[in-house]
Amino acid sequence: MYQGLNFEAVSLPPGAEAFRAEVKSFIHEHLAGMKPVARADSWNGFSAEFSRKLGARGWIGMTWPKKYGGAERSALERYVLLEELLAAGAPVGAHWIADRQSGPLLLRFGTEAQRAEFLPRIARGELYMCIGMSEPDSGSDLAAVRTRAVRSNEGWRVNGRKLWTSYAHRCHGMILFCRTGAKEEDRHGGMSQFLVDLDWPGITIRPILNIAGEHHFNEIIFEDVLVPFDRLVGQEGQGWAQVMNELAFERSGPERFLSAFALFQELVRALGPEPGERAEAAIGRLVAHLATLRRMSISVAGQLQAGRTPDVEAALVKDLGTGFEQELPEVARLLLESEPFAGSADGFAAALAQTMYYAPSFTLRGGTREILRGIIARGLGLR
Amino acid sequence: MLFDAACRLFEEGAGKECRLAAEQGEFPEALWVKLADAGFLHPSVPEELGGVGGDALDEFAILRAAGRHAVPGPLADTMLAGWLAAACGVKVPEGPLAVAPVNFTDRLRLHKAAGNYKLEGEARRVAWASAAREVLLVAETGDGGSALVRLEPGGIRRAREANMAGEPRETLAFRNFSLGASLVTKVEVADLRERLLQRGAAMRAALMAGALEGVLARAVTYAGERVQFGRAIGKFQAVQQELAKLAGQTAAALTAAEGAYGAISRGGDSLAAIAVAKARVGEAAGIGAAIGHQVHGAMGFTHEHDLHFLTRRLWSWRDEFGNEARWQIVLGRAAARAGGEGLWPMVSAI
Numbered sequence: 001m002y003q004g005l006n007f008e009a010v011s012l013p014p015g016a017e018a019f020r021a022e023v024k025s026f027i028h029e030h031l032a033g034m035k036p037v038a039r040a041d042s043w044n045g046f047s048a049e050f051s052r053k054l055g056a057r058g059w060i061g062m063t064w065p066k067k068y069g070g071a072e073r074s075a076l077e078r079y080v081l082l083e084e085l086l087a088a089g090a091p092v093g094a095h096w097i098a099d100r101q102s103g104p105l106l107l108r109f110g111t112e113a114q115r116a117e118f119l120p121r122i123a124r125g126e127l128y129m130c131i132g133m134s135e136p137d138s139g140s141d142l143a144a145v146r147t148r149a150v151r152s153n154e155g156w157r158v159n160g161r162k163l164w165t166s167y168a169h170r171c172h173g174m175i176l177f178c179r180t181g182a183k184e185e186d187r188h189g190g191m192s193q194f195l196v197d198l199d200w201p202g203i204t205i206r207p208i209l210n211i212a213g214e215h216h217f218n219e220i221i222f223e224d225v226l227v228p229f230d231r232l233v234g235q236e237g238q239g240w241a242q243v244m245n246e247l248a249f250e251r252s253g254p255e256r257f258l259s260a261f262a263l264f265q266e267l268v269r270a271l272g273p274e275p276g277e278r279a280e281a282a283i284g285r286l287v288a289h290l291a292t293l294r295r296m297s298i299s300v301a302g303q304l305q306a307g308r309t310p311d312v313e314a315a316l317v318k319d320l321g322t323g324f325e326q327e328l329p330e331v332a333r334l335l336l337e338s339e340p341f342a343g344s345a346d347g348f349a350a351a352l353a354q355t356m357y358y359a360p361s362f363t364l365r366g367g368t369r370e371i372l373r374g375i376i377a378r379g380l381g382l383r
Numbered sequence: 384m385l386f387d388a389a390c391r392l393f394e395e396g397a398g399k400e401c402r403l404a405a406e407q408g409e410f411p412e413a414l415w416v417k418l419a420d421a422g423f424l425h426p427s428v429p430e431e432l433g434g435v436g437g438d439a440l441d442e443f444a445i446l447r448a449a450g451r452h453a454v455p456g457p458l459a460d461t462m463l464a465g466w467l468a469a470a471c472g473v474k475v476p477e478g479p480l481a482v483a484p485v486n487f488t489d490r491l492r493l494h495k496a497a498g499n500y501k502l503e504g505e506a507r508r509v510a511w512a513s514a515a516r517e518v519l520l521v522a523e524t525g526d527g528g529s530a531l532v533r534l535e536p537g538g539i540r541r542a543r544e545a546n547m548a549g550e551p552r553e554t555l556a557f558r559n560f561s562l563g564a565s566l567v568t569k570v571e572v573a574d575l576r577e578r579l580l581q582r583g584a585a586m587r588a589a590l591m592a593g594a595l596e597g598v599l600a601r602a603v604t605y606a607g608e609r610v611q612f613g614r615a616i617g618k619f620q621a622v623q624q625e626l627a628k629l630a631g632q633t634a635a636a637l638t639a640a641e642g643a644y645g646a647i648s649r650g651g652d653s654l655a656a657i658a659v660a661k662a663r664v665g666e667a668a669g670i671g672a673a674i675g676h677q678v679h680g681a682m683g684f685t686h687e688h689d690l691h692f693l694t695r696r697l698w699s700w701r702d703e704f705g706n707e708a709r710w711q712i713v714l715g716r717a718a719a720r721a722g723g724e725g726l727w728p729m730v731s732a733i
């Protein structure tokens with residue numbers, strides 16, 4: 001009825017359950033004994049070793065063409081893989097962005113040479129990418145970026161600062177979003193994307209500790225960095241449209257409601273098989289939310305598979321999903337008397353603390369709640 | 384699409400006068416004839432038992448449309464009675480029907496007494512009993528089975544109430560109530576009453592999801608028309624954010640309700656999917672009704688305006704056939720039994 005409210009039922013393809021069993025046994029083999037506090041890190045967990053193992057199984061870039069190292073599986077099979085990994089709290093952070101965003105961007109807009117060079121390495125779990133969008137003066141207002149690439153004889157010269165770049169200190173490359181056109185152009189024009197190696201001269205990466213005291217994101221300074229011409233991704237000046245295309249993929253995945261799943265699991269474990277009606281109602285409510293979000297997210301995955309761009313639906317899933325994730329620790333803490341402490345030997349107390357530290361970020365990263373609701377309002381025809 | 388066809392019929396046949404008259408106790412005869420002619424009463428009952436022989440998802444489409452247009456009369460209740468008759472292998476009776484019991488606390492018991500039967504117990508808040516041509520009751524027989532009992536409402540002691548939307552809800556009382564064997568169909572199903580309540584919950588979820596769609600459509604339209612401070616209130620970001628929240632709740636409700644019917648349609652155990660639907664949609668109903676009213680200002684608080692036909696139904700339906708807590712407990716109990724390791728397999732199987 002409105003753009004953005006299409007959540008038609010999509011069922012997982014035949015064979016999905018057999019594939020799920022395969023993923024489960026892989027997880028069992030490689031991650032048995034992982035601590036709750038580590039599982040609570042969810043897609044923030046970074047393990048090159050685990051990423052390479054996934055790559056060896058053909059489970060990174062699994063929907064991509066075989067000639068680029070992909071496995072030509074469907075988006076819905078990929079969905080099954082992702083939800084099983086996330087539900088197990090697998091450390092998927094190393095390759096997550098490259099698999100979800102950078103790879104698909106190159107597939108769609110990259111040159112043949114770029115695809116041939118980078119996609120197979122991403123798919124093997126060897127090449128990790130980060131997102132260079134935010135800047136000191138450009139958060140929600142992405143069009144306000146100041147970092148600029150200027151054409152010279154040898155290539156593009158880049159100057160500026162990127163901020164909040166997750167795992168820049170452990171990634172090899174970045175998809176840099178910056179200005180290439182004149183300022184006077186329309187707000188969304190004159191933007192371009194580049195694939196940048198983070199060890200190039202002129203790039204300085206500085207850690208920023210987060211509220212958990214952990215080094216997750218960074219500040220990156222570009223000083224006269226020379227970017228070869230062949231590292232422009234897509235068309236000069238089309239960066240804005242290209243980025244908007246990425247966002248439907250970024251926003252609707254199961255990571256938008258499973259970030260706090262480890263805590264839910266620890267809660268249920270700690271409550272035991274007969275927790276009483278009050279606790280049953282509370283966890284049953286969470287189950288109802290989770291099962292519904294999952295259906296919505298699968299619907300979006302099916303629509304993406306069918307070649308549509310359900311960007312309003314994606315915003316809606318992320319808004320509801322991150323709200324759910326944020327609520328989870330608030331519900332959990334009142335069901336079990338326990339004080340959150342990340343270093344605790346008690347799995348619940350540790351997962352509770354870890355989830356609470358990261359909870360504020362759920363509705364910031366990848367587009368704030370308010371920005372998402374603006375997108376939904378546009379879908380309703382209000383803007 | 385069936386949903387669109389149903390919406391068209393309801394737009395023409397179930398206007399404001401019809402709704403108001405129904406609240407005053409007048410049965411919507413003209414509308415009823417149209418519903419019956421369109422085959423909307425028993426969409427998923429097999430043809431040989433008097434239905435249309437369609438899929439459970441057809442039932443979802445019709446109820447969603449009925450919720451969206453706040454259709455007066457016992458459509459869902461007649462549908463539920465039809466389901467019950469068919470589940471017992473009985474041909475669906477003609478005309479408007481009622482079912483009982485409709486909540487988790489009421490039980491009816493049937494005993495044999497000198498060649499006949501006696502019915503005992505009370506069924507509260509039965510929808511549209513007096514207007515029904517027959518009331519279909521589920522009673523426990525004491526031998527582990529159940530029985531379907533068919534009665535005309537005239538002979539039953541009834542106390543009339545209503546829900547917040549003015550839909551009749553009646554208490555039926557049976558004390559040493561004698562009935563002939565021809566009115567009784569015994570079935571081997573021990574949990575017939577539970578299955579009736581589950582189907583009823585799925586129906587209320589479908590109605591509520593549709594009603595939320597109606598609230599959203601009205602609120603968005605109103606926000607585009609009402610001008611304050613020199614512009615349409617829908618241009619204010621605060622209003623937009625609330626409407627986006629309402630859209631989210633509506634989308635979640637539609638997804639959850641359709642999910643329940645998807646599970647019913649596939650066959651097998653649909654308990655968890657129905658519990659998800661009633662719990663999630665019920666929660667959305669409260670949030671959605673509140674946002675709908677906030678956006679409509681004082682105008683939406685008047686009897687004159689149409690919004691209340693939807694919101695009063697939402698407030699009523701979420702408590703019928705088990706409120707959110709009831710169904711959350713069903714899910715929470717299953718999750719607790721599944722335990723930490725079993726939690727995800729349980730959720731991903733719903």
Ligand SMILES: Cc1cc2nc3c(=O)[nH]c(=O)nc-3n(C[C@H](O)[C@H](O)[C@H](O)COP(=O)(O)OP(=O)(O)OC[C@H]3O[C@@H](n4cnc5c(N)ncnc54)[C@H](O)[C@@H]3O)c2cc1C
Pocket residue numbers: 130131132133134135138139140141163164165166167217361364365366367368369370371
């Ligand atoms: C853990 C974490 C990891 C991140 N990783 C990356 C990364 O790898 N790469 C990257 O590029 N970025 C990353 N980000 C940055 C993220 O994309 C930004 O935080 C986000 O876009 C919001 O920008 P901001 O923080 O500057 O907030 P601001 O835009 O300053 O917003 C502050 C508040 O104002 C509200 N607001 C702003 N504008 C409006 C408006 N028009 N209407 C209504 N409300 C408004 C916002 O919703 C928010 O509540 C990360 C952030 C976090 C927290």
